[in-house]
Amino acid sequence: MQLLEGKTLSNSILNSLPPRIAAVTARLGRSPALAVINYFENSPSAVYVKMKIAACEKLGIKVKLLKPEEKEGYAGFKRLLAALGSDAGCDAIMIERPLPDGFEIPETWDCLPASKDVDGMSSLNLGRLLIAKKYSEIETGGFFTPCTALAVTRLLKHYAIDPRGKNVALAGRSAVVGKPLALMLTMIDATVTLCHTKTPDLPGVFKRSDIVISAAGKPRWIKKEMLSKGAVIIDVGTNFDENGKMCGDTDFEDIKGSVAAATPVPGGVGPVTLACLLEAVVKAAEFAPKTGKEGIILT
Numbered sequence: 001m002q003l004l005e006g007k008t009l010s011n012s013i014l015n016s017l018p019p020r021i022a023a024v025t026a027r028l029g030r031s032p033a034l035a036v037i038n039y040f041e042n043s044p045s046a047v048y049v050k051m052k053i054a055a056c057e058k059l060g061i062k063v064k065l066l067k068p069e070e071k072e073g074y075a076g077f078k079r080l081l082a083a084l085g086s087d088a089g090c091d092a093i094m095i096e097r098p099l100p101d102g103f104e105i106p107e108t109w110d111c112l113p114a115s116k117d118v119d120g121m122s123s124l125n126l127g128r129l130l131i132a133k134k135y136s137e138i139e140t141g142g143f144f145t146p147c148t149a150l151a152v153t154r155l156l157k158h159y160a161i162d163p164r165g166k167n168v169a170l171a172g173r174s175a176v177v178g179k180p181l182a183l184m185l186t187m188i189d190a191t192v193t194l195c196h197t198k199t200p201d202l203p204g205v206f207k208r209s210d211i212v213i214s215a216a217g218k219p220r221w222i223k224k225e226m227l228s229k230g231a232v233i234i235d236v237g238t239n240f241d242e243n244g245k246m247c248g249d250t251d252f253e254d255i256k257g258s259v260a261a262a263t264p265v266p267g268g269v270g271p272v273t274l275a276c277l278l279e280a281v282v283k284a285a286e287f288a289p290k291t292g293k294e295g296i297i298l299t
Contacts, residue, residue, distance in 0.1 A: 002159070002261035004234070008150075008180035009270035012143050014059065021060055024285045032285035033062040034118075038096040039070060045096045047177050047246075051274055052094070061281055066215070077103060080109040091285040092118040094277065097176075115287055118280035120144040131179055131252040135187040142287065144280055149181035151212060151272035152234055153188070161211070161232055162176050163190035169205050170214065171195045171249070172215035177236055181213065202226075222250040224258040233262035236269050 005289070025031050034056060038049050049065065056063035068080055071207035077100075084090050093116045097104070114124035120143070135153070138145055154299040156163060168190045182192045183290040193205055203226040206212050215224055227233065237249030248265030255262060263269055 001256050001259055002120050003157055004155060004263040004268060005231075006155060006263065006268045006271040009155060010275040012053070012192050013154075013272070013275035013279055017059055017279060019214060020172050021161065022287065024282065024288075025060075026287065028288065028290055030089065031060055031062045032091050032281050033064075033089055034092045034281045035064055035066055035090050036094045037066045037080070038070065039100055040098060043066065043096070043098055045098075048270070048274070049096060055274055055278055056281075057238060061278065066202075074103055075098075077108075078111055083106075085111070085113045085116065088107050088289075088291040090116065090119075091288050092116050092281040094119060111115065114143065116284055118144050118147070118277060118284055119176075119182070120146045120150075126175065126180065131182055132183075132187065135184065138184065138187075145184070146176050146180045147276040147280065148215075148236060148269065149184060149272045150276050151269050152181055152236065153184050154179075154276065155234065155269060159261070161261070163188055163211060166190055166210040167208060168192045168211045168213065169195055169209035170213045171202070171214075172217070172236070174215065177215040181215075205229075216249050216251055219247050220249070220251040220254075222255070224251075224255045227255060227259055228240075229258055230260045231273065233259050234269065235263050235265050238264060238270065239265075 004143060008117050008266055036049060036052060052193060053063050053065060068077060084093050093112055109121040110121050110123050114122045117125050120126065125144045128141065129145050132138060163185050168185055170178055170182055171196055172195045182194045185192050185213055195202055195205055199205060206226045208232065211232045212227060213234040216237060217237055219239040219241050233249035233255060235250045239247050241247050246266050250262065252264060265269065
């Protein structure tokens with residue numbers, strides 16, 4: 001089985017950024033700047049928040065972690081987004097999930113200026129993805145796509161796994177991974193079955209698929225008997241088992257001898273997602289107008 005580790009590709013993406021960061025810094029008179037909003041310090045995403053901050057600092061990207069008070073309510077959250085949106089010294093905004101109850105609604109993502117929405121969740125960015133006809137528009141267009149979905153396509157390309165003409169089963173229909181990834185794969189001529197909890201005979205769908213991608217968030221639920229021999233498995237799941245160990249949606253040890261290739265968790269899609277995010281921050285700064293102002297919120 002080929003191990004589809006993501007660290008090599010991640011390093012390649014990150015190593016391409018310093019010259020771009022230097023050019024942005026020279027033009028703007030400041031470093032690219034990212035604001036990360038995280039309500040819950042002990043959430044599952046907390047591990048990745050620390051990694052994002054460390055990676056930004058290593059590259060010379062200015063980053064500030066903002067921890068709003070939940071008691072300020074949704075109105076306070078919107079005020080923060082409005083302030084960051086109008087802050088000339090803030091290039092990019094990343095909202096970590098989970099959010100407090102009632103906060104994760106379409107209005108939230110549209111409070112983000114599309115030019116700072118580096119995870120591609122606003123209606124404008126998702127709409128641009130929807131109407132794009134070719135994958136090259138994602139690579140060259142002036143809009144952003146969800147980083148995890150983008151990371152999957154970059155990983156496939158890195159390992160010369162061509163989805164063109166292949167049957168792809170994609171488990172999970174969220175706007176973060178499933179839906180945008182289905183659009184991206186369709187652009188490169190894959191035949192995608194977008195699966196979910198109401199899909200009948202899910203193992204049968206998997207068995208008939210050349211590539212299986214899971215973003216269901218169910219620890220180790222995919223077993224070898226559900227997959228065809230020679231399948232490629234891309235595991236987007238980030239879960240913690242009963243012992244607190246990070247694991248994916250796939251029972252990695254169980255499938256090892258029966259598939260052609262698979263991503264590990266951790267160390268597969270995750271590092272590439274992080275690299276895609278930092279690349280998007282630099283891209284946002286490249287599009288930012290020169291104002292000579294430092295960030296108000298980010299100082």
